[in-house]
Amino acid sequence: MKWQMREIIEAIQPVDTVKGNDVQAYLHTLTKPKGSLGRLESLAVQLGEITSNSFPVVYPPAIIVFAADHGIAAEGVSSYPQEVTSQMVHNFLEGGAAINVLAEQIGAMLQTVDVGICSSIDNEKLVMKKIRNGTANFLYEDAMSKKEAVDAIEVGMDVAIKLIQDGAKCIIPGEMGIGNTTSSSAILAVLSQSNISSVVGAGTGISEEQRKHKEEIIQRAIMNRKPNQEDVLDILAKVGGLEIAGMTGAILGAASKKIPILVDGFISTVAALVAVKLCKHVKDYIIIGHQSEEKGHQTAVEMLESKPILDLQLRLGEGTGAAFAFPLLNSSVKILQSMATFSSAGVTENET
Known part of the structure; x- marks a missing residue:
């Protein structure tokens, strides 16, 4: 199928910031200090927004x-x-x-x-x-x-x-x-x-x-x-x-x-x-x-x-x-997919 430029442009929607917020909240439940993975965390949030997926995939x-x-x-x-x-x-x-x-x-x-x-x-x-x-x-x-x-x-x-x-x-x-x-x-x-x-x-x-x-x-x-x-x-x-x-x-x-x-x-x-x-x-x-x-x-x-x-x-x-x-992009989503939460690992959370 040959796509028309105008058709494709009209199909492009704003990214899903609600899903990004969900990813950010989930990152805070993982067994690490909040924000300790720096830009990998912000990349994971952006990928959640782009794909409208709480566990985005970038491979292949x-x-x-x-x-x-x-x-x-x-x-x-x-x-x-x-x-x-x-x-x-x-x-x-x-x-x-x-x-x-x-x-x-x-x-x-x-x-x-x-x-x-x-x-x-x-x-x-x-x-x-x-x-x-x-x-x-x-x-x-x-x-x-x-x-x-x-x-x-x-x-x-x-x-x-x-x-x-x-x-x-x-x-x-x-x-x-x-x-x-x-x-x-x-x-x-x-x-x-x-x-x-x-x-x-x-x-x-x-x-x-x-x-x-x-x-x-x-x-x-x-x-x-x-x-x-x-x-x-x-x-x-x-x-x-x-x-x-x-x-x-x-x-x-x-x-x-x-x-x-x-x-x-x-x-x-x-x-x-x-x-x-x-x-x-x-x-x-x-x-x-x-x-x-x-x-x-x-x-x-x-x-x-x-x-x-x-x-x-x-x-x-x-x-x-x-x-x-x-x-590094792939690492950011692997963190979401595979890292344990405080609850699942039985690790005490920082309450501050």
Whole structure:
């Protein structure tokens, strides 16, 4: 079944705060001092709210790596050439990337989705959902049409909902696309109205001279494209990326099914911001896996009013930071499911 964006957005409901209160009350009955498990307890409460379940389940997770190329890569904004996108997709399909290692470690379903790679890849493991062969160079023309942006969002929704129907209890959106930190920085600059220099980082490891060039390209592109800050689809179409749109759709799809979304770093957090602009209720379904080293991520996290679980100085992408964080998310629900209460264990409670 192909889902329509408007249909999914209308299906997204506020999280269940009553159920969250129930989880909080139950945590206080467990054999530990109140609040002694810190953020694991607040995560358990949030997961109760998201799922409307007093004993939420997040296993198995599903990792979806959306892959697409960017026309803006022609402007020398990355330390890698565009063909690395398809080369890395081959690596994902052969099981050789970091996200493959981590997906196996956490028992995740893993899918790689071609939503806009320039080249054609013939591999039955690849989910073929190509909207177009990469975006246009948004320094000179819109990255894509609004229809193409919506089509890519709907691809993400379809893939995520299918995985949820197959049993996934947590969605981790990932990405691959040379040039996508440039696109993400441009989107964030428009949404946050921040100074360009504060949201443009080293991406794939470019030099400071290259970073300043990237900053200048983004500044010129925004002036040329004039994206409407009040219309997130206009922003996405003018300076966005197909894989960013795909992740946005996966986030919307998961929220519509009351499934938690464990977000990775800078690029996926920008996709989460786009999703929240499309539906404000989505914000409470999002958990940020880690604090990225990429400049601008802190701004995006603050706009989501969130706090990352980990800070490991990561900047790889692919969904890796979220995959590292998943065991902690799983631990928070295992505490609820398996820890004894004071009553069941015959332990005297602190009466204060």
